Amino acid sequence: GAGVSQTPSNKVTEKGKYVELRCDPISGHTALYWYRQSLGQGPEFLIYFQGTGAADDSGLPNDRFFAVRPEGSVSTLKIQRTERGDSAVYLCASSLGAYREQYFGPGTRLTVT
Amino acid sequence: GENVEQHPSTLSVQEGDSAVIKCTYSDSASNYFPWYKQELGKRPQLIIDIRSNVGEKKDQRIAVTLNKTAKHFSLHITETQPEDSAVYFCAGGSQGNLIFGKGTKLSVKP
Numbered sequence A: 001g002a003g004v005s006q007t008p009s010n011k012v013t014e015k016g017k018y019v020e021l022r023c024d025p026i027s028g029h030t031a032l033y034w035y036r037q038s039l040g041q042g043p044e045f046l047i048y049f050q051g052t053g054a055a056d057d058s059g060l061p062n063d064r065f066f067a068v069r070p071e072g073s074v075s076t077l078k079i080q081r082t083e084r085g086d087s088a089v090y091l092c093a094s095s096l097g098a099y100r101e102q103y104f105g106p107g108t109r110l111t112v113t
Numbered sequence B: 001g002e003n004v005e006q007h008p009s010t011l012s013v014q015e016g017d018s019a020v021i022k023c024t025y026s027d028s029a030s031n032y033f034p035w036y037k038q039e040l041g042k043r044p045q046l047i048i049d050i051r052s053n054v055g056e057k058k059d060q061r062i063a064v065t066l067n068k069t070a071k072h073f074s075l076h077i078t079e080t081q082p083e084d085s086a087v088y089f090c091a092g093g094s095q096g097n098l099i100f101g102k103g104t105k106l107s108v109k110p
Helices: none
Strands: A005-007 A010-013 A019-024 A031-037 A044-050 A053-056 A065-068 A075-079 A088-095 A108-112 B004-007 B010-014 B019-025 B032-038 B045-051 B056-059 B062-067 B072-077 B086-092 B104-109
Touching: A005 A088, A010 A019, A019 A088, A019 A108, A031 A075, A044 A065, A044 A075, A075 A088, B004 B086, B010 B019, B019 B086, B019 B104, B032 B062, B045 B056, B045 B062, B072 B086
Parallel strands: A010 A108, B010 B104
Antiparallel strands: A005 A019, A019 A075, A031 A044, A031 A088, A044 A053, A065 A075, A088 A108, B004 B019, B019 B072, B032 B045, B032 B086, B056 B062, B062 B072, B086 B104
């Protein structure tokens, strides 16, 4: 079946602007995760949803970052007042449930100029 | 919180040789340890994983071992091929989120 999809694949924005990144998980996967990956680094955990609720948001760097998953499927990561340090690839993953194998999407490359 | 250390950061082997990548973790509550392969510009792909109730797991040329007492786990690739060249990440976790190592860039020379 279809894998995890993310849109857009690339996003260039100016410092101070607001951006939304979308993740469409594998059908039937109840758990969804957001990570970000800087060049030469491993993915860094941001937030994890089980169903509609955020089960763990301890990785969100500050209150400019927010994520939602209103119907338990598609999720949107929202970043306010973007800063150049937010530039990274934002990866989404999904799994059948917590403690199960996580499958990644292709990522959204965010560049803040 | 969990901290995962990975080494070496780069590894170069001759085609047909074996490659070993090692990781250590800090949180004794961690019970799930996957390994991902990431080619340049691509998404991380799960290649093998192990849970804390198992000491070793093998899938064709790839094997993973786990030592819970010492809090370390290793990836073993035998009979390496040029297409094994990529960055490999280990990760550990217990409650859904994963903490990743910094990665090992594996180069397999033909």
